[in-house]
Structures are given as C-alpha cells and as structure tokens.
Amino acid sequence: MAKKNTVSLEGAVMTENGLSYKGVIMEPVVEKCEGCDRMVDFEGQNFCPTYAQPARKWAGGVCNFATHVRAEMDKGGKVKINPLKASKRAARGR
Template sequence: MSKKKAKITALEGAEMTSEGLSYKGVILQPIVEKCEGCERAVPFEDQKYCPSYAQPESKWKHGVCNFATHVRASVDKEGKVKVNPLKASKRAARGR
C-alpha cells in the first residue's frame, strides 16, 4: 500500500490563548504577507496559521521560507551554482 501525504485542512484541537493559537503544545503565530498563497496556510477563525512552522515571520528573515509552496528557488545572476571553497580546493588537489 502506498502512503499519501495527509494535508491538514483544519487545526483540530487548537485553542486560542493570550499568546496566540495553541496547537499540540506549540504557540502558532499568524502568517505574514509573504506567506499568502502558500498551500500550507490553514484558516482558523479570522486568521490563517502555518502548521509547519510556528513563527512564519522569522522563517522569511534570511530569504525564502523553505516550506513555501508558492515560491520557487532562484538561480544567481551568472547562472552558476555556489560551490563550497573547501570542497573545491580538495577537488583541485586531486586533479578533478
């Protein structure tokens, strides 16, 4: 039998507290504007929450959220992949 990914359609058992939405012992913060359009965002009462990451705002601080389903990774301007300099020097020493 093949396993299918279970998509969370509702935050069952979630409770609104003074800190935020409590779900499975974790306090969830509402999604930020950059998360709009993501398939993971789940509505609860009048706001949307991300069950994959509790603090969506901090996930976007250093670039694109790796959980985002609506954003694709971009290639740098030259079209080259960034290589670790340590690995590159070891390859050069071996003659590759």
C-alpha cells in the same frame, strides 16, 4: 497526480498569546506566506502548521517550507549552489 495532504488544526485553542496547538503557541502567517499551500485558516486568520513563527522563517531569506517560491537565481541566471558542494563536485571531476 500529486497527493495533497490536508492539515487541520483540530484541537487548537485561541488564547491571548496566539493559537495554542499541541502545546505550541503559533503566530499568524506573514505577507510573504501568501500563496503557500500549507496555510490553514482558523477563525478568520491563516496559520502555518509546519512552522510556529513564520516571520522568523523568512528572516534569513526564503522559507524552505514555502510551496509558492522557487530557488533563487543569481545575476548570471544560474541557480545558487552551496560553495562547499561546488568544491567537492570540482574535486571529483564533475
């Protein structure tokens, strides 16, 4: 059975700049984060305790902390592999 960690934002304070937690200003989650197990509700808004700026995490593609998405498949149906790793595997004969 998988162990589920429950994260609380105990000690967090809502300010005019956003949620202040352990000296970091946290922004609310974005629409792409909906369904992630890491989201924590605080005063009616959802926040990600793992990353303070969720919108920036999604800017380059898929958030690597997201629990609700899988690795992307390319058009051929194969999982995308880092080209550097692929060349090293080919050199070893794998």
